[in-house]
Amino acid sequence: MKKILMTLLAVVFVGSAAFARQSEKQNRVLVVYFSATGTTAQAAEKLAKATGGELYEIEPEKRYTSADLDWRDKQSRSYVEMHDLKYRPAIKKKEVNMADYDTVYLGFPIWWNIAPTVVNTFIEAYDLKGKTVIPFATSGGSTIDNSVKELKKAYPAVEWKEGKLLNGMDVEAIRRWTTD
Ligand SMILES: Cc1cc2nc3c(=O)[nH]c(=O)nc-3n(C[C@H](O)[C@H](O)[C@H](O)COP(=O)(O)O)c2cc1C
Secondary structure (H helix, E strand, C coil): HHHHHHHHHHHHHHHHHHHHHHHHHHHHHEEEECCCHHHHHHHHHHHHHHHHCEECCCECCCCCCCEEEEEECCCHHHHHHHHHCCCCCCCCCCCCHHHHCCEEEEECEEECCCCCCCHEEEHHHHHHHHHHHHEEEEECCCCCHHHHHHHHCCCCCCCCCCCCCCCCCCHHHHHHHCCC
């Protein structure tokens, strides 16, 4: 009798540990971001704190210098790249197992009212099909609306959620948004 009871207890214990592992996996959040000058990186860090998510930085093979980012200069790297929307700046290949995550936040600075094409490089390199992807951004004033519209159009197989501009938001405000 004691043996049966012990076996039963062991089954329940192993079962609930497996269940706990499973729900842990289901709740895993990845906060992916690109940031050229640090503002979106700060927003991503706050978002990771608010959600308990893990951070993943999209790193271009070649970092953008301040000359590269001069949007008034038609010869600058960002200007040239962003005016050829098929261009895909190379990114560093880093290990990330997308299968581990159900929800992916995807953050970027707004460039010419859309997401920088380095974000497209990331989306096309990693399989986001069927995942819930929630865009976030920082900007000098533009809303995130057009950036999200263009991403939805380019990648209809991704389950896009409404995005949010996180300009100046603190961890608490970000937490309120994520739990809305
Ligand atoms: C090349 C370039 C283009 C930009 N275009 C816009 C824009 O269209 N609208 C806007 O509000 N801000 C624009 N900005 C400002 C950035 O979106 C803003 O400074 C952002 O917070 C920078 O984020 P980061 O520090 O993570 O790179 C632009 C900045 C750069 C460098």
